[in-house]
Amino acid sequence: MNSPFEDLTKFQINKLYDLLGVHIYKFSKSQEILPTIKNGNIIGIILEGSAQIKNIEYNGNEIIIENLETNSVFGTNISLTNNENYEIIAKENTQVVVIDYEKLINPNNLNHNYFNIFLKNLFDITNEKIKEKNERIRVLEKKQIRDKLLEYFEIEYKKSYLKRIYLPCSLKDLADYMGVNRSAMFRELKHLKEDHLIEVKGNRITLLYK
Amino acid sequence: MNSPFEDLTKFQINKLYDLLGVHIYKFSKSQEILPTIKNGNIIGIILEGSAQIKNIEYNGNEIIIENLETNSVFGTNISLTNNENYEIIAKENTQVVVIDYEKLINPNNLNHNYFNIFLKNLFDITNEKIKEKNERIRVLEKKQIRDKLLEYFEIEYKKSYLKRIYLPCSLKDLADYMGVNRSAMFRELKHLKEDHLIEVKGNRITLLYK
């Protein structure tokens, strides 16, 4: 994941902090982040640690909207629709820089080149996110589990052109990612194995048809 | 949809065009856009008209990735994963501004406040896109058609808190949006009507449970 501070020196980052009047907050594992930092529209950047954006549905169901790692950018205006019940939970000890969103259009900031680089970095990062969302949508919109799996393999394969795919998560998590029942996915994985299309060993999947 | 030229005067927009060395292209209905404009990484802005980003799968299937209206921003680095077969097709007479992506980090641009405002607008627009993608993902990840429909209604309802939802598309398109078979969706709509949860009249859906 690219950093929003890419191409900026330590010195410039500090100037940026001053200019934007940022606050840095620390959270411990399982702590909720939003109530502490939310005060109008903000942008948050994970400096250290990781967190998870969750949505709580009317029926109590929890959906993971996004995993936030170091350098991830999040915010009330970013990716979060209004009028929904969100929770952002620290997964470990986590440090967050918080920027007032309105300060991004403060005319006093406009003539500093490091501010400009920062904006460009934010733009790049959100574009990267859109790509990830599009990938997931392409998997989700397939009607059958077999097609979802093959689409997922195709997308991963095209990133490296290697027959071996290493899942970044458990198979259970993959089922959630694809929006299907876990055991139904296992059944389909078995069928793909039986058809000699794949081999599965732990979180390593080998594509035999490539 | 916000314009990438929001808060910029006609004069500033022209300065921006100069600074970025943009080109403006015109396309007629059904014409393919990418072959004409693609030459390294670019950002495109629809000035007038509309277009559609499509992906062609190995089996010939066409998937609509995104609908581009006036003021939409698209690009090789934006939302499009590499290594895929894309087509961008004009849906009518369409005018497109094309910006060289590399020029966005050209140091000569960095000290102009209108350039800065432009970057901030691009950031806002991509954030808006992420929200839309997240909404679709929330619908797609529901396992049953009934739940997908109810989730879709919920999301739309929370935008206005009005019991009446006006679909921005045909019911057929809604089925594609939700990644389900059209006639299966019709069947479920019928069930929802029978349960007195909704009323459907053309592209207007009334939520009776709100």
Next chain:
DNA sequence: TCTTACAAGTTGCACTTGCACCTTTTTTAT
């Protein structure tokens, strides 16, 4: 070492969905 979790893996069954194939209605083009 034993216990406790949790992921992996499996199966039967009921229900849902995709698909093919219709009809009817509405929209668009000539």
Next chain:
DNA sequence: ATAAAAAAGGTGCAAGTGCAACTTGTAAGA
């Protein structure tokens, strides 16, 4: 005004999937 095309609407059936309820394997903590 008429024909053609597209969307809306519907139905039977086979196939696919979700769910519940297991077993097995594995890693971590007491």
